[in-house]
Amino acid sequence: AGGVSGAPAPFDKGGVKIALISYISAGDFFQAYQAGAEAQAKALDIDLRVFPGRQDAAEQREQILQAINLGVSGIVIDHGLPESLGDVVEQALDKGIKVVAFDVNLNNPKIPQVEQSDHELADLALKQVVKDNGSSFKAGYVYVAGFAPLDRRNEVWETFKSQNTGVVEKASFGNVSDTTATSTADQAKAALIANPDITVVFAPYDEFARGVKLAANDLGIGSKLKIYSADVSTADIQEIIEPGSPWVATVATNPAVVGAVSIRAAALQVAGQDVPHQITVKPTLLTQEGLRTAGVKTIEELAQKVPAFSTSDAVTATWIPDKLF
Numbered sequence: 001a002g003g004v005s006g007a008p009a010p011f012d013k014g015g016v017k018i019a020l021i022s023y024i025s026a027g028d029f030f031q032a033y034q035a036g037a038e039a040q041a042k043a044l045d046i047d048l049r050v051f052p053g054r055q056d057a058a059e060q061r062e063q064i065l066q067a068i069n070l071g072v073s074g075i076v077i078d079h080g081l082p083e084s085l086g087d088v089v090e091q092a093l094d095k096g097i098k099v100v101a102f103d104v105n106l107n108n109p110k111i112p113q114v115e116q117s118d119h120e121l122a123d124l125a126l127k128q129v130v131k132d133n134g135s136s137f138k139a140g141y142v143y144v145a146g147f148a149p150l151d152r153r154n155e156v157w158e159t160f161k162s163q164n165t166g167v168v169e170k171a172s173f174g175n176v177s178d179t180t181a182t183s184t185a186d187q188a189k190a191a192l193i194a195n196p197d198i199t200v201v202f203a204p205y206d207e208f209a210r211g212v213k214l215a216a217n218d219l220g221i222g223s224k225l226k227i228y229s230a231d232v233s234t235a236d237i238q239e240i241i242e243p244g245s246p247w248v249a250t251v252a253t254n255p256a257v258v259g260a261v262s263i264r265a266a267a268l269q270v271a272g273q274d275v276p277h278q279i280t281v282k283p284t285l286l287t288q289e290g291l292r293t294a295g296v297k298t299i300e301e302l303a304q305k306v307p308a309f310s311t312s313d314a315v316t317a318t319w320i321p322d323k324l325f
């Protein structure tokens with residue numbers, strides 16, 4: 001470890017141990033988030049310890065204790081169930097470990113919260129829904145309660161329905177597991193068969209959207225359905241732009257940028273520098289039409305065209321390299 005030239009202690013010497021503890025590791029979003037965290041850690045000569053997530057609250061608690069025992073200086077907690085984390089996170093804080101939370105409400109003034117502005121994300125998606133479909137249609141909705149970003153997006157969906165009484169939610173379903181897309185596809189298939197008048201599905205997580213698209217294709221109803229989602233990856237872009245795809249829009253950040261921001265928030269705190277309590281990486285609306293017209297086929301091409309997909313000005317410092325992608 002050589003450290004970062006011009007950085008404050010302990011980053012001037014390098015090898016600072018930081019843990020990334022995820023609740024979910026499967027799927028494009030979480031893999032890209034981790035890759036971004038790793039890239040930012042490498043640029044800061046951080047010794048990043050990655051603890052994979054298997055949607056297991058007990059295991060995530062155990063991993064936090066393991067990180068404390070490893071003597072880490074910082075912990076980034078990526079998703080999780082707040083009720084099972086509070087006491088172990090307190091133990092970390094008591095030992096002087098700096099903690100950052102991404103998409104899990106730890107409700108502690110000492111813990112900066114990173115999020116993708118989920119209210120704005122859902123709002124942008126639903127504005128596009130109305131632009132394409134008007135404000136009277138039968139809808140399917142994909143939601144699993146208990147995940148902070150999905151709960152925030154759900155608040156916007158509930159308000160949207162109350163303000164647009166012509167929008168009728170005919171079916172609500174969803175599953176978060178290590179097979180989210182295929183399990184959601186099975187549920188979507190049943191919901192779409194039972195409600196053939198559904199023309200719009202709001203699926204604000206890319207694994208959900210992938211599942212609904214799978215179901216629509218299996219049923220041969222892709223041409224009469226429009227799917228609106230959150231998140232983006234190269235695989236998502238391919239699915240959105242393919243001919244006849246019902247997946248017509250998504251609202252997204254680059255998850256790798258969010259991962260990098262999370263590490264920067266931990267590093268700044270370890271260096272004794274101030275970090276805002278609320279750290280937001282703003283999402284961008286990406287429509288099928290816009291992606292096709294721009295000829296964008298990968299997340300790298302997107303990053304070349306839309307600056308927000310290559311970097312964020314959230315929690316930066318002159319000593320932190322942030323041009324990573």
Ligand code: SR1
Nearest residue numbers: 147149176204205206230
């Ligand atoms: C199960 S929660 C899934 C969401 O977490 C992140 O906020 C991503 O945007 C994804 O949609």
